[in-house]
Amino acid sequence: MSEILIKGARRYGEGDPVDVLVADGVLAEIGSPAAPEGCEVLDAAGQVLLPGFVDLHTHLREPGREDTETVETGSAAAALGGYTAVFAMANTDPVADNAVIVEHVWRRGREIGLVDVHPVGAVTVGLRGERLAELGTMARSEAGVRMFSDDGHCVADPLIMRRALEYSTALGVVVAQHAEEPRLTVGAQAHEGARAARLGYSGWPASAEESIVARDCILARHAGARLHVCHVSTAGTVDVLSWAKDRGTRVSAEVTPHHLLLTDERLATYDPVNKVNPPLRAEDDAERLRQALADGVVDCVATDHAPHAPQDKDCEWAAARPGMLGLQTALSVVARTMVRTGLLDWRGVARVMSERPAEIAGLPDQGRPLAEGEPANLVLVDPDAEWTVRGPELASIAANTPYEGMRLPAVVTATLLRGRITAREGKIG
Amino acid sequence: MRHLLTTENLAADTATAVLDTADELKRTLLGREVRKLPTLRGRTVITMFYENSTRTRVSFEIAGKWMSADVVNVSAGGSSVGKGESLRDTALTLSAAGADCVIVRHPASGAAHRLAGWLADTGTCVVNAGDGTHQHPTQALLDAATLRERLGGLAGRRVAIVGDVLHSRVARSNVYLLATLGAEVVLVAPPTLLPPGVEHWPVTVSHELDAELPAVDAVMMLRVQAERMHGGFFPSAREYSIAYGLGEARLRLLPEHAVVLHPGPMLRGMEISSVVADAPRAAITEQVRNGVHVRMAVLYHLLAGEGEQA
Numbered sequence: 228m229s230e231i232l233i234k235g236a237r238r239y240g241e242g243d244p245v246d247v248l249v250a251d252g253v254l255a256e257i258g259s260p261a262a263p264e265g266c267e268v269l270d271a272a273g274q275v276l277l278p279g280f281v282d283l284h285t286h287l288r289e290p291g292r293e294d295t296e297t298v299e300t301g302s303a304a305a306a307l308g309g310y311t312a313v314f315a316m317a318n319t320d321p322v323a324d325n326a327v328i329v330e331h332v333w334r335r336g337r338e339i340g341l342v343d344v345h346p347v348g349a350v351t352v353g354l355r356g357e358r359l360a361e362l363g364t365m366a367r368s369e370a371g372v373r374m375f376s377d378d379g380h381c382v383a384d385p386l387i388m389r390r391a392l393e394y395s396t397a398l399g400v401v402v403a404q405h406a407e408e409p410r411l412t413v414g415a416q417a418h419e420g421a422r423a424a425r426l427g428y429s430g431w432p433a434s435a436e437e438s439i440v441a442r443d444c445i446l447a448r449h450a451g452a453r454l455h456v457c458h459v460s461t462a463g464t465v466d467v468l469s470w471a472k473d474r475g476t477r478v479s480a481e482v483t484p485h486h487l488l489l490t491d492e493r494l495a496t497y498d499p500v501n502k503v504n505p506p507l508r509a510e511d512d513a514e515r516l517r518q519a520l521a522d523g524v525v526d527c528v529a530t531d532h533a534p535h536a537p538q539d540k541d542c543e544w545a546a547a548r549p550g551m552l553g554l555q556t557a558l559s560v561v562a563r564t565m566v567r568t569g570l571l572d573w574r575g576v577a578r579v580m581s582e583r584p585a586e587i588a589g590l591p592d593q594g595r596p597l598a599e600g601e602p603a604n605l606v607l608v609d610p611d612a613e614w615t616v617r618g619p620e621l622a623s624i625a626a627n628t629p630y631e632g633m634r635l636p637a638v639v640t641a642t643l644l645r646g647r648i649t650a651r652e653g654k655i656g
Numbered sequence: 657m658r659h660l661l662t663t664e665n666l667a668a669d670t671a672t673a674v675l676d677t678a679d680e681l682k683r684t685l686l687g688r689e690v691r692k693l694p695t696l697r698g699r700t701v702i703t704m705f706y707e708n709s710t711r712t713r714v715s716f717e718i719a720g721k722w723m724s725a726d727v728v729n730v731s732a733g734g735s736s737v738g739k740g741e742s743l744r745d746t747a748l749t750l751s752a753a754g755a756d757c758v759i760v761r762h763p764a765s766g767a768a769h770r771l772a773g774w775l776a777d778t779g780t781c782v783v784n785a786g787d788g789t790h791q792h793p794t795q796a797l798l799d800a801a802t803l804r805e806r807l808g809g810l811a812g813r814r815v816a817i818v819g820d821v822l823h824s825r826v827a828r829s830n831v832y833l834l835a836t837l838g839a840e841v842v843l844v845a846p847p848t849l850l851p852p853g854v855e856h857w858p859v860t861v862s863h864e865l866d867a868e869l870p871a872v873d874a875v876m877m878l879r880v881q882a883e884r885m886h887g888g889f890f891p892s893a894r895e896y897s898i899a900y901g902l903g904e905a906r907l908r909l910l911p912e913h914a915v916v917l918h919p920g921p922m923l924r925g926m927e928i929s930s931v932v933a934d935a936p937r938a939a940i941t942e943q944v945r946n947g948v949h950v951r952m953a954v955l956y957h958l959l960a961g962e963g964e965q966a
Contacts, residue, residue: 416765419852420852420853421852421853421856422853423852424822424851424852424853424854425664425828425851425853425856425857426765426766426790427765427766427787427788427789427790427791427825427828428765428766428788428789429789430852497765497766497769497770498770498773538742541742541744542742542743542744542770543743543762543764543766543767543770544764544765544766544767544770545763545764545765545788546743546764
């Protein structure tokens with residue numbers, strides 16, 4: 228395997244610049260190693276070296292909606308966004324509720340080789356919430372499924388959720404819940420609040436999320452199980468998580484970049500590029516989420532990268548599908564909302580975008596320290612550069628980004644997966 | 657005016673100009689044998705209705721025809737919409753076919769805004785004839801015309817809007833227009849039918865209809881849709897009618913001069929009793945009559961008043 232010398236980067240943006248020699252897929256030497264003959268040199272002066280990012284929540288749309296994203300294009304978007312591992316959600320068509328589908332997705336990820344693609348298995352057959360999918364078979368399959376979720380749907384039946392949590396303890400896997408009490412969100416289109424009411428959107432109340440998170444924390448505690456809460460969106464959920472964690476519940480939680488930055492102020496446009504589930508919330512929710520991510524009450528950032536075809540967004544709001552692209556903008560949104568505001572330093576970014584998600588999913592070779600002998604899953608970030616988001620220029624087939632035309636800080640200059648460059652200067656490989 | 661999408665940002669002088677034009681048109685047509693003005697000859701107006709409607713669609717159609725516009729009615733059922741065509745494609749098709757004005761009713765809030773965006777590069781103007789639970793601006797304008805006529809003006813007048821405010825585009829349109837024209841609005845409804853954040857609206861809120869009636873100049877009754885009765889918004893039609901329905905006994909609580917409005921269609925015996933609906937102080941058929949003149953005025957300001965600033 229070829230050797231790479233990363234010159235002059237600061238690990239976690241701290242201390243003096245160092246040179247890092249990557250060889251045989253690991254960090255071979257850190258300090259001032261001599262450049263071996265023929266080795267590739269990455270000039271990283273002024274840049275920040277971090278462990279490669281891990282996304283617990285991605286929609287790669289394969290199989291079923293290859294017109295919007297594939298494992299290949301999604302992997303490219305991930306590599307360009309600084310990711311070395313992504314978790315592909317189960318709401319494909321057919322649903323990833325069996326070993327055949329999860330192994331297909333896993334194998335496609337390996338063939339493409341730009342990022343480790345870990346399929347998420349469905350909790351229930353067909354995401355219908357009625358009976359458990361074969362969690363054990365998926366966990367023991369070649370794909371080695373570590374995380375199960377009906378994301379897009381809530382496992383609403385408390386008995387099914389209880390059983391899933393109990394059953395998961397024998398497998399050492401985590402159940403990730405899309406927390407949305409469906410009886411409270413019938414026909415819901417936008418965050419229930421003053422803005423939606425004035426503009427005539429039917430409301431998605433915060434209580435629909437908070438009541439499920441509270442219930443599931445209680446169920447997980449009684450079952451002795453691990454629970455992961457997907458895309459936390461309200462201030463009230465932060466309170467519930469804080470309470471549950473204080474009493475020792477094994478619960479983790481993620482927040483999306485868009486819930487850190489954007490709010491229901493966007494509703495006035497009626498442009499469904501801003502439609503997402505859970506919906507963009509109010510300013511005080513976003514502020515609380517940023518604080519909770521800094522404090523660790525919310526463990527990590529996950530993109531909920533959700534590509535959609537133009538016809539599913541260029542329509543009236545109610546007819547549009549919820550979701551937005553996220554893989555290539557996540558770091559920049561985190562830099563803007565968390566780093567530039569002083570809420571997180573770059574070591575904190577490594578924690579919320581790499582170390583904690585790797586820990587939650589149980590990935591042994593991701594989110595590792597930047598130390599000699601560790602696997603070379605790395606990302607280099609230029610913290611001072613800025614760029615302008617253009618949907619069609621992103622690697623995804625779909626172009627539905629709410630950040631269109633926005634100028635954002637921090638640019639991924641290179642991503643390395645096990646010592647191999649997967650993205651560099653905005654290009655693959 | 658380029659489009660008429662909402663009353664929320666409608667300036668007072670624009671609204672007043674439309675109402676004045678409506679009054680003028682009404683006077684002009686009064687007693688005429690042939691109710692036809694040449695004003696919009698050669699202009700094409702297309703109505704696109706994605707929801708059932710009798711009065712609004714007919715009212716716009718008559719308004720266009722009385723001004724000599726060519727009016728074409730498209731309904732979702734009998735068009736390529738039924739074949740799954742997107743709203744955007746339908747709008748661009750109608751514009752390309754020569755529509756000077758598209759009048760749209762759609763179950764999705766914001767549909768008229770989206771349409772105006774898609775047609776931004778064309779000369780076609782858009783009139784919102786009701787979008788979801790958002791707005792129905794010509795209804796508010798015709799209500800204002802009716803109240804002006806009955807009460808002599810709106811400044812300082814107090815209007816109660818009673819019923820399902822949460823799901824009502826009529827309520828939203830009226831709240832903003834009435835506030836702009838200087839009226840006070842009180843919303844009367846059970847808490848389940850009031851929108852979140854209503855404390856930020858230019859209104860006061862009450863749950864007691866009897867307490868409000870003696871002080872109002874007009875009361876606007878909103879229709880209670882059948883599906884609300886099964887949605888747990890209130891226990892029963894009977895209880896709703898007792899608390900928020902306008903019957904003869906309540907009518908006596910109103911001041912002599914006070915007017916009763918209803919946007920229709922009415923559920924007689926539910927939110928309004930049959931006797932009240934037909935009482936002299938009810939202006940319900942006048943609302944319909946004024947609707948035609950107001951919509952003529954709107955079309956006039958959109959299509960004949962080119963170059964006019966609004």
